[in-house]
Amino acid sequence: MLSIPCPYCGPRDVTEFSYGGDGNVRPPTGPDAASEAAWSAYVYLRANPRGVHEELWQHSAGCRRWIRVTRNTLTHEMHGSAPARASAAAS
Amino acid sequence: MPEAVRTYAFDACAAGAENSTVVAPGVTIAERRPRSMLNVRGDPADAGLASALRESFNVTLPLEPNTVTAAGATRALWLGPDEWLLVSERHALQPPASPGRGTLTDLSHGRAVLRLSGPDVRAVLAKGCGLDLHPREFPVDRCAQTAIAKVSVILDHVQPDVFDLYCPRSYARSFWGWVTEACAEYGCRIAPPAS
Known part of the structure; x- marks a missing residue:
């Protein structure tokens, strides 16, 4: 079982979390002007990397905050986490 | 009533x-x-919320995740960085009229x-x-x-x-x-x- 480090609550079982997908996918800027291909890419296309991956999780059975977790998809090693809001403001 | x-x-x-x-x-x-459970949402740095909680319930919100502060028969449980649960054994907790920019909801x-x-x-x-x-x-x-x-x-x-x-x-x-x-x-x- 994965143990996900919540930046607030500490390590918790993966069963307490909901997966929120790739943490770096953003909708195209200028939604009216963006092409259909750009929207299609945003909705459907994902990188599926073998290795380090930044992803969003919600601690839904705990503090209910959205967090950004860096996880190795090959080894399931956790490289840390941060509140999703803070890292969104920083980027 | x-x-x-x-x-x-x-x-x-x-x-x-x-x-x-x-x-x-x-x-x-x-x-x-x-007797009473109140859900508190708000910015812990908001002076209006802090003083309303202190005056109404004599409670200081815990800021460290997953900790509790106790004041008499009232306990304040940390639920999130902007969310707490106030629980009182004996008193019916009345949400203060002006809790700053916070929100208090009776969930008793x-x-x-x-x-x-x-x-x-x-x-x-x-x-x-x-x-x-x-x-x-x-x-x-x-x-x-x-x-x-x-x-x-x-x-x-x-x-x-x-x-x-x-x-x-x-x-x-x-x-x-x-x-x-x-x-x-x-x-x-x-x-x-x-x-």
Whole structure:
């Protein structure tokens, strides 16, 4: 079982979390002007990397905050986490 | 206005089940009936919210995750960086008229509370809960929101070997079934409700 480090609550079982997908996918800027291909890419296309991956999780059975977790998809090693809001403001 | 008659979710489960004859029980179960529960949302740095809580309830919100501050019969449980639960044993907590930029919601009827105590309480909780509840990791005045037997529960370590479990009241009957079954092997005393 994965143990996900919540930046607030500490390590918790993966069963307490909901997966929120790739943490770096953003909708195209200028939604009216963006092409259909750009929207299609945003909705459907994902990188599926073998290795380090930044992803969003919600601690839904705990503090209910959205967090950004860096996880190795090959080894399931956790490289840390941060509140999703803070890292969104920083980027 | 007369106060509405309050019913308690564990009543139907515990009525008639009280058994004070169990000798040296490993776990004692009692329904706890706090008078009032308020959910607080807001920025802990907001001076208006802080002073309203201090004046109305004499409470200072805990800022460290998953900790509890106690002021008399009122406990303030950390639920999130901008969310807390105020629980009062005896007083009907009236939300202050102007809580700064915060929001207070009366959830007194939303959750049913069981108090588990005794030397084997950790062994019982470990059957359904993945948290490390050793006193070194989870000392008194620490709380957590987690799932116990797949029911979402707020866990509050009130005193050594005494835990309060807040479960959604609609889960009370099913949760009661799990708790009593999990406690059975340690010798389980079911005590009358504590107010």
